Amino acid sequence: MPETGATISGHRGLQLEEPLIFEQGSPSKTAVDLPENALPAGSERLGGVRRRDTIGLPGLSEPEVVRHYLRLSQKNYSIDSGLFTLGSCTMKHNPRLNEKVARLPGIGDLHPLQPVSSVQGALELIHTLAHWLTTLTGLPAVAMSPAAGAHGELVGLMTIRAALEDRGDPRKRVLVPESAHGTNPATAAACGYTVETIDADARGRVDLGHLREQLASDVAAIMVTNPNTCGLFESEILDIAAAAHDVGAFFYCDGANFNAIVGRVRPGDLGVDCMHINLHKTFSTPHGGGGPGSGPVVLSQELAPFAPVPYVVTDGNGYALVEHSRDSGQKPFGRVKGFHGQFGMFVRALAYMMSMGADGLRQASADAVLNANYIMAELDGAMTPAFSGPCMHEALFDDRFLKDSGVTTLDFAKAMIDEGFHPMTVYFPLVVHGAMLVEPTETESKETLDQFIESLRGLAQRAKSGDSDYFRGAPRLAPRRRLDETKAARSPVLRWRPTRDTKAEKPINQAAE
Numbered sequence: 001m002p003e004t005g006a007t008i009s010g011h012r013g014l015q016l017e018e019p020l021i022f023e024q025g026s027p028s029k030t031a032v033d034l035p036e037n038a039l040p041a042g043s044e045r046l047g048g049v050r051r052r053d054t055i056g057l058p059g060l061s062e063p064e065v066v067r068h069y070l071r072l073s074q075k076n077y078s079i080d081s082g083l084f085t086l087g088s089c090t091m092k093h094n095p096r097l098n099e100k101v102a103r104l105p106g107i108g109d110l111h112p113l114q115p116v117s118s119v120q121g122a123l124e125l126i127h128t129l130a131h132w133l134t135t136l137t138g139l140p141a142v143a144m145s146p147a148a149g150a151h152g153e154l155v156g157l158m159t160i161r162a163a164l165e166d167r168g169d170p171r172k173r174v175l176v177p178e179s180a181h182g183t184n185p186a187t188a189a190a191c192g193y194t195v196e197t198i199d200a201d202a203r204g205r206v207d208l209g210h211l212r213e214q215l216a217s218d219v220a221a222i223m224v225t226n227p228n229t230c231g232l233f234e235s236e237i238l239d240i241a242a243a244a245h246d247v248g249a250f251f252y253c254d255g256a257n258f259n260a261i262v263g264r265v266r267p268g269d270l271g272v273d274c275m276h277i278n279l280h281k282t283f284s285t286p287h288g289g290g291g292p293g294s295g296p297v298v299l300s301q302e303l304a305p306f307a308p309v310p311y312v313v314t315d316g317n318g319y320a321l322v323e324h325s326r327d328s329g330q331k332p333f334g335r336v337k338g339f340h341g342q343f344g345m346f347v348r349a350l351a352y353m354m355s356m357g358a359d360g361l362r363q364a365s366a367d368a369v370l371n372a373n374y375i376m377a378e379l380d381g382a383m384t385p386a387f388s389g390p391c392m393h394e395a396l397f398d399d400r401f402l403k404d405s406g407v408t409t410l411d412f413a414k415a416m417i418d419e420g421f422h423p424m425t426v427y428f429p430l431v432v433h434g435a436m437l438v439e440p441t442e443t444e445s446k447e448t449l450d451q452f453i454e455s456l457r458g459l460a461q462r463a464k465s466g467d468s469d470y471f472r473g474a475p476r477l478a479p480r481r482r483l484d485e486t487k488a489a490r491s492p493v494l495r496w497r498p499t500r501d502t503k504a505e506k507p508i509n510q511a512a513e
């Protein structure tokens with residue numbers, strides 16, 4: 001093969017800048033041969049509305065268009081191109097079998113307005129998935145329609161609010177630990193509650209004493225993530241649940257970290273009343289560019305009557321949809337999503353569950369925890385784990401190892417891009433200084449983890465050797481260099497801080513320093 005040919009075809013891929021499609025095309029070229037306009041001059045067929053000027057679309061051949069968009073896509077980092085340790089996000093591999101099943105004729109071609117009698121299989125699929133979710137969580141009911149984890153939180157709190165109002169006991173406050181994901185306080189505020197922060201203790205867990213002080217008969221719910229965002233199991237979870245129930249409050253569990261405990265712990269057994277499940281985090285459906293996600297919410301018997309419509313019911317002979325409260329004698333608070341929820345995601349999640357089986361799901365959570373602990377143990381010394389002892393499915397580091405190096409967590413993360421890795425989650429959770437939250441998930445091999453560990457050890461050593469300019473200049477090998485993130489840091493959205501200002505400045509894991 002002539003060498004020049006290889007150089008030419010590979011050339012563009014190496015170029016960092018991809019010109020706009022308008023810069024590459026020319027209006028005089030076209031990829032398709034359209035017939036000449038056959039209408040007589042002056043024709044009024046479109047009511048006289050006619051295009052008068054050229055519209056300036058770029059003209060390119062089909063291969064030119066394909067190559068342009070392929071090159072753009074190759075500038076993206078994705079779970080299909082490499083290790084994606086974005087903590088809390090659980091960037092799981094999306095098995096191709098799930099994609100195949102979701103595209104089967106009879107599944108991919110369904111229309112949401114088809115008569116119920118013609119979609120019995122689809123309703124059975126939703127019902128079966130609901131059965132898996134209630135079985136795995138130990139809670140009796142599930143609202144399938146929420147379209148994301150955050151949407152599930154909203155549905156959960158709206159269900160709780162409806163139940164409390166039905167009791168004639170509307171309440172005012174929702175308690176959220178300071179390590180919580182920002183969606184928790186945002187959801188509670190959106191539901192009209194006053195949000196109050198529960199302190200974390202020095203072990204990165206909910207401070208039970210502080211929780212008890214805050215609990216009173218005006219608390220509607222506590223929202224607790226378990227395992228929490230420090231990657232730690234809330235060891236006093238039974239006491240937390242009991243304390244909430246003692247004052248008549250509900251226990252909302254943020255289930256985003258369910259991947260750590262699937263098949264091993266049933267949240268219902270821990271006293272949870274309500275929990276969303278991010279199908280894209282725990283059950284391997286794609287995260288997508290902001291959607292479509294799916295966040296079913298499992299509910300206790302007490303909350304179930306207030307769950308939103310629609311939901312699937314069966315009498316053993318066939319399946320029906322409950323669309324209104326009059327169909328059921330229940331008290332649904334309303335509807336949160338068009339049609340039945342993200343059906344395509346239901347298909348993928350169920351395909352995953354059934355191909356894994358109960359034993360496979362148990363194995364996945366064990367492997368996720370093992371991988372995170374391997375990373376934490378191997379990097380201990382080079383970097384600084386935020387807490388001592390084993391973690392669950394994600395390993396949390398702080399920036400003590402960067403002390404006096406002039407390198408920040410952000411600089412460190414940017415340098416990882418040049419190593420070929422997507423950075424971990426940084427500066428979250430807020431309770432740890434300069435947090436770096438690494439979540440490898442279960443499907444990564446030891447070889448991949450070892451490469452990652454080697455890279456991070458090298459960077460840590462480089463930082464400690466005083467080469468801070470290297471870090472401040474990173475990334476050098478990305479399609480875009482560093483953006484001005486100080487602007488983002490000033491945005492009110494990204495600046496949520498726990499209400500307790502005094503300790504927010506003092507990381508909980510560095511109390512002794």
Ligand SMILES: *Cc1c(COP(=O)(O)O)cnc(C)c1O
Pocket residue numbers: 088089148149150151181183225229254256257278293295
């Ligand atoms: C991802 C996440 C959420 C929000 O879920 P989405 O599906 O992204 O809306 C909430 N809480 C925690 C702890 C999370 O990690």
